[in-house]
Amino acid sequence: MSGHSKWSNIKRKKEKTDAQKGKIFTKIGREITVAVKEGGADPSSNSKLKDLIIKAKANNVPNDNIDRIIKKAAGDSEKNNFEEITYEGYGPCGVAVIVEALTDNRNRTAGDVRHYFDKYGGNLGQTGCVSFMFAQKGVVIIKNEGLDEEKVMEDCFEAGAVDFNFEDEIVEVFTDTAEVSKVRDFLTDKGYELESAEIEYIPSTYTRIDDEELRIKMNRLLEMLDDNDDVQNVWHNWDNEDE
Incomplete structure (x- = not known):
């Protein structure tokens, strides 16, 4: 799951093999486990968990798998042993x-x-040796299946986005880091299908x-x-x- 701001170039460069998909499932599952232990199992009150569920579904993690990971993490009394x-x-x-x-x-x-x-x-x-070359921004990725660019632009800026990038397969929507969840919810309510909603490091050069x-x-x-x-x-x- 490597990336820079040219999202579609990095993440769609090649079709994922079954082995790669398995790795992605494992990584997202670990993130979900930590999010549940830190913020609870209800995505309506745990924004990080809500973002990860969107991410999991965009990566074709089955709903049963997502539910099982959440329930297991919620029922596990042991503390979170993972360190970021x-x-x-x-x-x-x-x-x-x-x-x-x-x-x-x-x-x-x-x-x-x-x-x-x-x-x-x-x-x-x-x-700190390279992080000064990047800015953290919220990035919401919308699936582009015949979307109208003018309408998307209008909705994105109404949602509170600071910039957007309209491409053939996806639309990148950039937000302040504190606004990513609000923009995500607004666009979801508008009926857009999201690939992800995360805070990412965007390089300046x-x-x-x-x-x-x-x-x-x-x-x-x-x-x-x-x-x-x-x-x-x-x-x-x-x-x-x-x-």
Whole structure:
């Protein structure tokens, strides 16, 4: 689940295999478990859980699976053993990378992430070394199946969005971080089908990689991070639209 602001390019670049879908189910399930333990099992009063249910459905997680995860987390009296950790580093050619993890073993996850960076021509840095190149924004993704751009623009700004990007398959709606849930609810009430509603890291500048070997290494770094069960999201500023 890696991304930057050019959402459709990253997330629709290739069809997911069954194995990749299984990884996504596992990651979202872990996020749902933590959200329930922190905010309760009712999505009407737990905004984070509500966002994750939308995300799960957009990734074709069956409703029965979602309900089972929520019920199991709500009935489990043990405390939340998962810790949220953010790593920052550089990939090949100085590409800025932010890794968000949810782990029950900090040492294991840190070791894995450091290994991936070292192996594929990057280096893991200190907290703050690249995050200044990104801005956190709410991003609501609407499925675009024959939508009218003027009507979407009108509804988005009425909802409280600060910007939007109309593409063939999706519409990216940008909000202040505190407004993402309000905008999500407004657009849902208007009848739009949402892919996701999350707070994301949007890069202020992008970095190109012209060397083919280094492009392969950067792709491999992102694949290894995405394949790790502890890693929930990967944000980067690689301008890879031509890949």
